[in-house]
Amino acid sequence: MNSLSLFPPPGPDGNITLFESNNELVCGTSLGSRQKQGWEPPSLLFPRESLKPHSRPESSSKAAFLDHRDTLWMRSARAWRDSGLSGLLDEIANCTEEEVPRWLTVGCSWTLALLRWVSSFHGSLFPHLTLSSEDMVAEFSQVLDWSDCAVRAFAWHPHTDKFAVSLLDDSIRIYNSKSATAPTLKHRLQRNVAALQWKPLCASALAVACHNCLLVWHVDPTSLSTRPSSGCAQVLSHPGHCPVTSIAWSPNGSLLLSASPVDTAMMVWDVAGESCVPLQRVGGGGVTFLSWSPDGSRVLASTPSALFRVWETRTWTCERWPCLKGRCQTGCWSPDGTRLLFSVQGEMVIYALTFTDAPGSSKAAAIVADLSETSFSTSQGQVRVGGQVQTMAWDPRGERLAVLLKGTEPEPVISQHILLPVVRSHSTTSIGFVKGESGAEPRLLQFHPHFPNGALLTVCWSNGRISHVPFFFVSAGGSVLNPGGSPPWPLPQSRAVENGERLLYTEMSS
């Protein structure tokens, strides 16, 4: 098992991690100290101040603009449309005596109370249902501190040097290596963007998980327009399926999965036909995070409760994996789709699961890394690092794993800069911590899908900076074109035997 104590200590303050070579992270004071090779993705800065978050408090503006002398029928109809049954009951219960008979108002207020009582009962079963939808996105997003982050989502195009960034003001910008225009996508329904993903095997389609729908933008790569019209976006929505917090395209580009923490069904979308098949499984109270294995054979779906599922995509049956402590926060797949790393909320470890087609494979998760707090003595004194995993990324060659740690809040040393251990998965040796500018915390990370000289990690920082850290290495398993060869990760079974304890129990079901 790997632990943080095996890591080299983080670099000195004021330095930024520039790149990796010879298995060591090189730090420097400025970004310009490395010679450029070919196209370099732009290091962008979106200052928090320049972005205005959407201030559309719909409930408060209602009082300012609407004529309150509408008839009861009009108001009831509007309340029904805006907020459903509870809104209607609320509207009637608050009516004056001369409009509605007394028994009706009393009946409505009683029904409303009953409704609230029932929903609070339901909420005590699944506490996340009591959150507002914006808080829910913040809670289940892969981005650390989503609601305050200038960059809310980031996505590399799977085939070409192009990426999309979603910002605090609900706009999406697309940067392309081949053209100078950076289109900005805005749509009426594009609010609270929780995730972005480009469609594989396609140049133009970008799926966006929004507040109450899914948007699929078709951004013509040859177009010179900087503001594609909202006619380029397909709106996919299903009643009861909002907010959408996670999306995943199948690696062959034919299906799109979407998940919402309030909906127990996950949707399989046929995007061209705009139709969906709900895959309903009761238990868990919703689906928060989806991750499709790179070979397309399995999907990880985590729920808000201490339970996650692994679906196989041939006949869409699932294995249930109850966790001991908390919900599954994040997970990532090895490039050949046989290994899944995941982390559980409340535990400072990374688990691994191995899937093989052969029967009798191990059905237990083994701990592969321990991330509990460790102190390092540096020139500035003691630095303590460690915490729960917020998000993870495994590079497309399977040789580097980046883990974003969530510090424990009350200790100021850690919350100053949350650090990135880079685990070299080949022999599970440790490489080090990636550091940003002083005062900046990492919020989100993603690997470039086909970096020729190793791996390229993109990190979004809390100050609005998006930086790219290249790791130069020669892959042991062959070129990127052959993702079939999986890196020899030490088998979790043997590790489990070595460590002897802390197995996660599982149960099989379909």
Add this chain to the structure above:
Amino acid sequence: MFNSEQNHWFVRKVIFWRAAASVAWSVLLLPVTTALFAFLSRFSLFHPIQWISESFSLLYGSYVIFSLVLLCGVVLVVGVFNLEYYTVVPSVPCTKIALLGKVLHPQQSVHSLVHSMMGIMVTWCAATMIGGRYWILAAPCSEEEGVTGQKMCLNEYYLFFLLAGAFMGYSYSLLGVVRNMNYVSFQTIQQCKYLRFKGMLPQVVRYSAVQSLYSVRNYCLFYFFFGYIPRAWICTTLNVHEDSSLHRLDTVSGLLDFRLLYHLWLSGTFLLLTWHITLLLFRIFITEAYSFPVQSSFSEDVSQCLPKVLSEKQPLILKFLALQDLFLLSQQSLSRRMEVFSLSQPGGHPHNWNAICKECLSLLSDLSQRLVEYQEVVASNGRARPLSSHSDQRSTSSETLVTSGTEEQLQTPQQSIGLKTPSSVFLRSTSLGLHTPMTAPFTPRQESPFSSSSVNRFVGNVDPSSPWYGSVQSPHVMRRGPKLWTASTGSPPGSSLPPSPTTIPSPVPAAQKPGLFSLWLQNRQEQLPEASSQALFADSQAHIWALEGLSNLVAASYKEDRFGVVQTMLPSILSTMLLLQEAVDKHFKLPHASSKPVRSTCCLEDSTFKTLRFALRAALKTAMYRITVTFGEHLHSVQMSAEHRKRLQQFMEYKE
């Protein structure tokens, strides 16, 4: 048509059994729905204990058992009709007249008639189970002054109930044809049958309840206006009397009987639910993936192997299942892919791959040709004098080919401009001699008596006096007019547009009065927007699978094809796909082609076929990208024309 189809080994060995299994399951589910119905029919809010005990005693009653036997028969007949009428390629009526023709088609009339009768049977069972006042048709009249008890009176509730069954059966059949309920679509994901059924069941229940509500509303309106006719007829034929002491049901107060309406709605829901479950199970069973062997060592099984089956045309379901199997094997099964890439033992020829590839390519090139033809007709339609001698010649020759059986009037010069016969695009492509195998069995259905010749007969004479007559002389108006679109699909090309004004004869004397009927017909003939586009792509699920399967195989061959059998076909695969890409791109530039249809809310009204063209466009791009991503720079060494190379370069730079 059906006879030849039913003798096919696949229909005998697989489809029949699947249909039988689906009917068996719906029969097994029948006791559950019946018990539920009996339970709910006795519902009373204020006497719950009595309600429950009564329902349980009812369940053991002989009436319920007898009803169950009868209902099994009904489900069996519904299952047989499902099997006979299902289609994997929907027929999309391009005009309202064609839709009318579809509804009035003899085959459809049989369907409606049988379903009405079965509706009567189901409601009879329901009435027996509910009992009470719905018990019997004629009862001794209630005590009236001066009349002895011997006189029999009509129980109007009973009549009302049975008629409701007929009405609901008919509306089920009618809505079925309007909403293409006989169209069987294939799922995008392969779920097992039980889970699929479980997922769909709540939607089916809700849909049946809502449909039943609409039916009750429509039926009440119908009975309010026309209820006296069947009542009087029954009274006279059976020699019973109307009970004047009771409320008549075709009055407002008679119809406002809440309990009656509740029973009616419940029976309707019960009826629709059993039928819809049968339909749902049929669809689930019939579309289940079937795994064909890629090759067989026994010569008698060769006809059942995938390469052979793919090239067969007749039972369309076989072709679709074979293509689906190709799609699945290309994605999921390494061992079966190896069989596809293997060489024949003596001789060393890649027969399997060649047969599969040839069939897929011919499907795709058929589609591109169909699209090009359609675009030509549309393009020529907008011009004033587009008829070149060449197309004239072609059309007349093909006309004799196709319309030989139809009436002479088709060829008279009178049906000129206004005469877009509302046949579908398929008819046109048929007439051009490009009879695509996929659509073949379905064209006869569209050629209903209303859809082509008979309409011509109506309009042909009066047309010159219709408002269109004068206006069409100006090419501008023609270009603006709705016909720009509509006429494109028109009819056998010889009779279709675009007529030069000189070909229009002087008005026939008989056509002096501008008939309202002709005006109405004219209006009806305007095409439903984007219907022709839908019809053009109605069978595109096959093309999507062919594209996906082919591209997956080509991508897999990069690593798995040891003998290089795929490489020899790569140029033709690429050029076929690029040609199709060009044709599809052009098609989407036409108006209406890229407008989205309304999404239907329910599972049973399958509107997948309405969006197949978008799915095809997406699948085509994905297939191209799959090949370019896999082969990368190696594609430069593939032989192809300069134009295609340019297009391919676009794909390699991710600019499409």
